[in-house]
Amino acid sequence: MSIEEKIAQLTSIFVDDLIENGDFSEAKAEQLIKHGIGQISRVAGSKLGFRPREVAKIVNKIQKFLIEKTRLGIPAIVHEECLSGLMGPSVVMFPIPLALASTWDPDLVKNVAEKIREQALLVGVKHCLSPVLDLCRDPRWGRCEETFGEDHNLVAAMGIAYVRGLQGNGDRVYVVATAKHFAAHGVPEGGRNIASVNIGVREFRNIHLYPFEAVVKLAKLKSIMPAYHEIDGIPCHANDELLTKVLRYEWRFDGIVVSDYWGVRMLNTVHRVAKSCKEAAILALSAGVDIELPHNDCFKELVEAVKKREIPEELLDRSVERVLYVKYLLGLFDNPYVDEARVPETIDGHSYRELAREVARKSIVLLKNDGVLPLPKSNIKIAVIGPLADNPFAMLGDYHYASHIGLVQPDIHIVSVLEGIRNKVDPSSVVYAKGCEIQTSDLNMLNEAIAIASKADVVVVVVGDISCIFDKNRCTSGEGIDRTDLSLTKPQEELVKSISNLGKPVVLVVIAGRPMSLENVQKDVKAILWCWKLGAEGGNAIADILFGDYSPSGRLPVSLPRSSGQLPVYYSRRPSSFGEYIEMPSKPLYPFGYGLSYTExxxxxxxxxxxxxxxxxxxxxxxxxxxxxxxxxxxxxxxxxxxxxxxxxxxxxxxxxxxxxxxxxxxxxxxxxxxxxxxxxxxxxxxxxxxxxxxxxxxxxxxxxxxxxxxxxxxxxxxxxxxxxxxxxxxxxxx
The missing domain is CATH 2.60.40.10 (Immunoglobulins)
Structure with a gap:
């Protein structure tokens, strides 16, 4: 292999760069990937919105070009986000990882991962950028929703189940799972995304490395992704002790290390430990990063670095061998193509929705019940109030396609709470008002909600988060959506209190993306259902619980604080953390593992x-x-x-x-x-x-x-x- 061909195997390219007029462009490919390519980024999750069958066709065309039109004929690995289902339009969505963890059922999590594997293989995706094994120990951090919670033992159990389900629990690797973000990404300074992580070596090893070590050793993980942050001044993407000494020598990891998106460049632009993109590439490769994602941004500079002997070619060979080994494990050299005829227009079958509903149902946590739940299905007038009651986006996490990409309308049918309730009872017995927006009040909306609620027998108020990435004006949870105040937004708190002042029994349904504080409203309502982002069947699952078709059985995988001022509030604190505050107890409002039932x-x-x-x-x-x-x-x-x-x-x-x-x-x-x-x-x-x-x-x-x-x-x-x-x-x- 030439130096150019070797480095090509260590790089990736966005599929968008290979598309012209909505289809694969061989002319662009001849220009951009003439030496081959290691990975193709985001065919299914592209902003171009390819449907499943289109994804399969494009993947096949790319593989055909690589095999027939490049000198070595090495196929590419196609990767995608798969946190709560294959990310892409027309693909059914499962609940977010915090919901999976709330089931406390690793076997069920494994079933979900097996279905995600099925979705991925249909369209030719062989590498999933999940699961997230960070611990949610600072709920100000917007990415808590991507985690399995605050406890390293629970996270490890869920991570093992997920990786086994996704990769396959045997000698054959069907789809490569990627454990991220290595490591301790869930405790950033100030709860701010990618900020410094300040922890000692014992806490790092005892707690934060534990789930990663578990999936490497027990689930035979084949891919890992360093985190964006730095620890004690050393960015994870340039940390050879972490990526080589611990991962390779101590744990004997034999897979590939892929950079987080633009993580290599950030060594130059954010951390300032590299003066150029080339220097960043040298640092990352030397530390143990094998492939740069999502684009050949900095690793392309390695051609010059090797030719000038600024880095030994043996380092290239080491990473190329790892990449080719994983391609071999995936069977890409035998057959990189998918059967387009088997790919449906939508990946939205009954088995997917049935499982999505089961997981959602089992994840819902009953926090409070003063005898009002379950609700009767007849002879009752129900007012459904709240900005999330009839909003399908409420059910989506930041790594569901529609919310991640920022679509105006969901790309697949999502059952809202209002629809779920109307599916369960006579629709004429259900009335609805929005009451407010998530972040803004509207007096007319509030008055309408009060008027409707005053005539009902019971009021279901639906509040919480909207998730996306980096849009602070629209969202309250997700990547780049960090908060200092963990209470419900002021308009939502005002709505809950206004409705509760009517004296009607109020059931509060909270659809959350992160641990939140309900201290200001929990005394005003008769019952509280804690629901995470529950995916496509969320509304039906919530209705199953509300009307007693299923007894709530979810348990919190995190502690719910009384106030942001308590943080950190995770349960497994050290003995010296016993002091009390002037304003409130030091313990959370609802502890880790908590959840009520309709039975005893x-x-x-x-x-x-x-x-x-x-x-x-x-x-x-x-x-x-x-x-x-x-x-x-x-x-x-x-x-x-x-x-x-x-x-x-x-x-x-x-x-x-x-x-x-x-x-x-x-x-x-x-x-x-x-x-x-x-x-x-x-x-x-x-x-x-x-x-x-x-x-x-x-x-x-x-x-x-x-x-x-x-x-x-x-x-x-x-x-x-x-x-x-x-x-x-x-x-x-x-x-």
Whole structure:
């Protein structure tokens, strides 16, 4: 391979640059990718709006050109955003990752990822830029909605399930998953996107690297993406200790490292650690970045750098080998084409919508219920009020196509809350008023809402976030949409209070993209349903809960603060973080793991053994759970471990195991847990991974603040140092 051909494999190009008059242009390709190309960026998610069948045709034409018209005939990897479904028009949308995490059901998350894989393969996408494994520990950060929550153990479990579902849980790799943003992107300074991350090495390794290490070792991850930020002055895209020492040498990662979009150039333009694009490319490649996305912006400068011996050609060879290896794993050298005849006009089948509705339903969290829910389906007049009630965009996260691209109208049918309610009951019994805009008040709208609500038996008020990327005038959540105030916007708070003053029972439905504070309104309403961005079937799922066809069973994967002034408010804080404020308690309004049900559960026959556990042993826990209410429902049993004394200060408690179980009225099931002591390992003063003996509390609870049972165990033996982690999740099963 020539130097130009090698570097071509380490670069990418936007599909838009290869399009003329709505179709692939061979003339442009001969000019731009004559030496081949590593990846093609965003065919499905292009702003040009290609439908699925058009995507497949364009992908085939690009591959045909590369194979037949370039000297080496190497096909390209086509990548796309896949966070909540394949990003593109006419593709059904699943709930956002925070909703997936709210199910506390890794098997369900794996099912979603398998469906996303199916969507991607239909159109020739072989590389998905997901999942996000950052921890949502500063909810001011607008990208919280892309995460699986605040807890590294929950994020790891969800990440493993997602990667296995997307890539395939065997020797063959169907679609490459990309874990991002490596690492600790969820704790930026001030909650501002891409800002500095200021954490110590032990917190970095114990908490933030944990989910990434888990998917590399247990799910055989094949792609990873560095984060935009810097840590202690070293940008992640130029951090050889992170991208080479930890990732390659310690974890033995054998996939590819792809830059975040324009992340290489930002070494020059944002971080100012490189004086030119060429210098940025040298830094990134030397650190361990294999491919520059989304365009050959800086890596093209490597041609000159190699010829001038500013960088050894062996570095190119190292990355080229990795890229070609992944292409081999994907089967691109055997057959890079897709069967266009199999591609539908829309990827919107019944199985997709059925799964989207199931996930949405299982993710909804009941925060409060003063006896008003579930609602009856007849002999009731319902007022549906709020700026998000009849807004399909309310159901979309920032990485759903319509909101990401900024379409005026959704590209596929999305069920709003109003439509979902009208699907469930006699439509003539439902009245609607908007009440306000998200960020602006309108007295006429407010008066109309008050008039309509005053004549209803119950009022469903739908408020929350609108998500997109970088549009601060339109949105309140998403990439580049960071906030200092986590309350509902003022017009929405005013609407809730005005309606509640009528004395009618008010059900508050919050459709959120990030953890928000409901401190100012939670006392004014009778019930609260917490709903994330629930995708195409969100409105139907919410109606299923409102009218009792399904008992709410979601559990919060984050803590909901009382105020922005409390932050950080995640549950697994260290022992010294016990101080109280003048204005309010230090604890969140609703804790991590919290969620109510329409039924009641009774825990009995809880057993923990042995009480003295060998240093390299396991803790066995059994719990019997009985549904003593009137509704079939799911309970999520949560096991926390609280530490007493260790050689370094560690979180006072951490989630170590969980299991979701479905119970009919009167049904009782026994749930078993096995927690290896390796899950208690941490990095000590010398940054060695160790398990220390001592006393630990085992807490069986419904959430991080409410323990049903606790007992003390003792880990016995001498401190042992582990060469590496190889266990990341506990075993949980139902007898």
């Amino acid at each position: 559960f009774r825990y009995t026959n809880i057993n923990v053994e042995p009480l003295e556990v060998p240093i390299a042993g396991e803790i066995k826990i059994s719990v019997e759970v009985e549904n003593i209410g009137r509704y079939e429902a799911d309970e999520v049993i949560q096991i926390y471990i609280a530490r007493t004394y260790n050689s370094v200060a560690l979180p006072v408690k951490e989630l170590k195991a969980f299991k979701r179980v479905t119970l009919k009225p009167g049904e009782r099931r026994k749930v078993m847990f096995k927690i290896p002591t390796q899950l208690l390992a941490f990095y000590n003063r010398d940054t060695k991974l160790v398990i220390e003996p001592g006393k630990y509390k085992v807490l069986v609870g419904r959430n991080s603040e409410e323990s049903i049972f606790e007992t003390t165990i003792k880990i016995v033996g001498e401190t042992i140092e582990l060469k590496e982690r190889n266990i990341f999740t506990a075993e949980a099963y139902i007898e």
